[in-house]
Amino acid sequence: MRTAPRVGNFLLQFLLPAALLLGYGVWSAQADSFYFPPLTEIGSTFAETWLFERVPVDLLPSVSRLAAGYGLAVVVGVTAGIALGLSRRARLTAEPVVEFLRALPAPALIPFALLLFGTGTNSKVFIIALGTVWPILLNTIDGVRGLESQQLDMARSYRIPSRSVLLHIILPAASPRIFAGMRTSLSIGIILMVISEMVASANGLGYFILQSQRGFEIPEMWTGIVVIGLLGFVLNWLFLRVEARVLFWHRGAKGLLGESAAAPTADAAPTADAAPTSAAALTADAPTPVAATADGRGPDTATTPNVPSTARSSRPVS
Amino acid sequence: MRVAEKVTTAPSPQPGTGPVAGRSREGSLRRRALDWVPRLLGIAAILVVLEVCSRTGVLPRESFPPVSEIYGSLLGLVGDPGLWVEIGRTMRGWAVGLLLAAVLAVPLGMLLGASRRAFQMSRLVIEFLRPVPSVALIPLAVLVFGVGQDMKVFLVAFACFWPILFQSIYGVQDVDPVARDTARSYGLPPLARFARIILPSAAPYIATGLRISSAIALILALTAELVVGAPGLGRAIVVSQVSGSITQMYALILATGLLGWLLNTVFIAVERRLLRWHPSHREVAL
Known part of the structure; x- marks a missing residue:
């Protein structure tokens, strides 16, 4: 019905990126700057370097370290988070230590990791895991605590075995929060992957860009930066896909609830994108209208990570 | 893509705290x-x-080394002005970078939050730049700024820019439309609308953005010191590791952790105090 403005809006999005790229291309072609090589040179160097000569040498080790460290953090964070979420006493006991370790910037532990594991892959995996575990842990604790106690009481009075309680009640209820934490951790993980490879390393993306800089191979350095940027972008995108799939029930339920309110805004990018998903995070105990509107933004979820928590906190209200 | 941090760091409203x-x-x-x-x-x-x-x-x-020795070493360091000089260097990078990011990101975020068209135009650029880890820019920063304080400030400011920008955008976009329309229909001048409606409702978001960024700033400042060797706590840690004084290395790491914890605590306390009137802060959930 209103296709014309929508196409216009769609094209508008590409205007600025195109202008920026073009601007840089034109400027760098004549600027003859040492630090900012021409776009075409970066492009050709990129093709030479990353298709696919250095992929197994630098990209794969980086990604596998990230996967190992991140996977470790997910396992430890979720397990410990459920345990701490269920027991108030354990939570209080662990609180000071968790708070301290969380506040400790992970890079500060790189020398410690080198001491402990040497310069190999293990120290990098350790740093990544240590830095990414906290958001997952804290979100899991919150997710488990947010579980309605009636559900647990119900499960107990029906004598549901604890394994089933864990798998069918606790985990699903906490999963939106767990995913929110995992998402935060993913970007931290990429950062730590790069940092850990910059110190005492023999390969990896971080190593590559730092070496290129030290060797004054500026176009190579730029291609490394582009690769890291693309990696971050792609992993983020993949994560959203996985999240949408795993939490489909969550979104589905939300979609039904918010159907009437959400349908018209689904396509109108401005309002839908502007959806203040954070409203619920900040005003979970605010008057009903806020929560209700936040709840109505259902289909927008594809781009909004913390919608899960939005949904949960607003569900009791609606 | 947007609000992931908020989930972990939003002040405190947690469901399930009703009975308190x-x-x-x-x-x-x-x-x-x-x-x-x-x-x-x-x-x-x-x-x-x-x-x-x-x-x-x-x-x-x-x-x-035994914990008691680490604490002993830390106590010894506390009396030594050297430690405070290093902390001062780290904190200066932290503060200047954070301030710079805030000065740039808050007005820009408010502008993008207020104008749909501007937001749409810049959306792709922001969405693409945001997941780009700031540390990827370390080599570039070293080339352009050298290995000193400027490089540290640049990295801190770049990394802190995004959370503050996003929070400012959401804060402005999240102004209650009824309040906004009411103010408009009562003929409040734009400046008053900004000061009385937009700023107060965006303030908690900006505060959250600043708090997230403060932690990020410390990480980046330390990274700049550890990896590149800018003067500060991070370099002191490396130096003591390389020179074999492991106890001192642990003491410095401990000091760093305490610094991070202190910053976070101070931020939360200030936020609570300044935003006492806001619903999210009214009742302290425990």
């Missing part, structure tokens, strides 16, 4: 005092375990 409201004040105070027993026990337990492990040789003593 009903409890009597006295009882909750006593309970809160009692809560400190397991907390202190937790700290004591971990310290004792580490001490024993190191003294008995379960952990190799040369890489894991």
